[in-house]
Amino acid sequence: MSAGSIAIDQLSKQWAVERLRGTPGLTPIPGIFELEFSFNPGSAFGLFAAYPNARLAFIAITLLSLVYMVWLLWRLPTVERWTATWGLALMSGGAIGNLIDRLVRIDVVELPIYEHIPFWALIQHPREMADALSRGRLRAELPRHGVVDFLVVHYWPGKRWPTFNVADVCLVVGVALFMLYLLRLGRKAGSDGDASAPFGGGT
Known part of the structure; x- marks a missing residue:
């Protein structure tokens, strides 16, 4: 069963x-x-x-x-x-x-970052977050389990x-x-x- x-x-x-x-x-x-x-x-x-x-x-x-x-x-x-x-x-x-x-x-999660940045995103995806912030994007696409x-x-x-x-x-x-x-x-x-x-x- x-x-x-x-x-x-x-x-x-x-x-x-x-x-x-x-x-x-x-x-x-x-x-x-x-x-x-x-x-x-x-x-x-x-x-x-x-x-x-x-x-x-x-x-x-x-x-x-x-x-x-x-x-x-x-x-x-x-x-x-x-x-x-x-x-x-x-x-x-x-x-x-x-x-x-x-x-x-794993799925790609579209994360809005124009209001606040979740702590887990900085810990798990520092490069992706740094790239999104440096380019002035309002959202970041991050892979998550x-x-x-x-x-x-x-x-x-x-x-x-x-x-x-x-x-x-x-x-x-x-x-x-x-x-x-x-x-x-x-x-x-x-x-x-x-x-x-x-x-x-x-x-």
């Missing part, structure tokens, strides 16, 4: 790059669901995109999370384990899908959820399945405790 989610994620992102990039996008269900290309150099919702070392931090966190998920799967009780297995498989597939993007995907997003859902008229991708969906569904596993495990532990209470002794 993990390999399948990675494959679907990467194929869908490549389709988005080829079909949606540079276009207004597609609207399969007006007002509810859209397909729109977005390149996200940050984390979820574009957070921390302005930090120069954010990409390395995200890569390190993802790798540590994958190691922890493998260890967790090895140590989990076998009760109702299928939900935990599927959940961890989807979470790992989603994490790897976005990790691949952060490692290999990031994640391809293209799914848009409207949760209220005029209100849309931040653009996401298949890997994000896998992560959310995986977390939900794992939470379901923990809930079932807790209920079973409670019922076992109740069943053994009359024989627990005491005066």
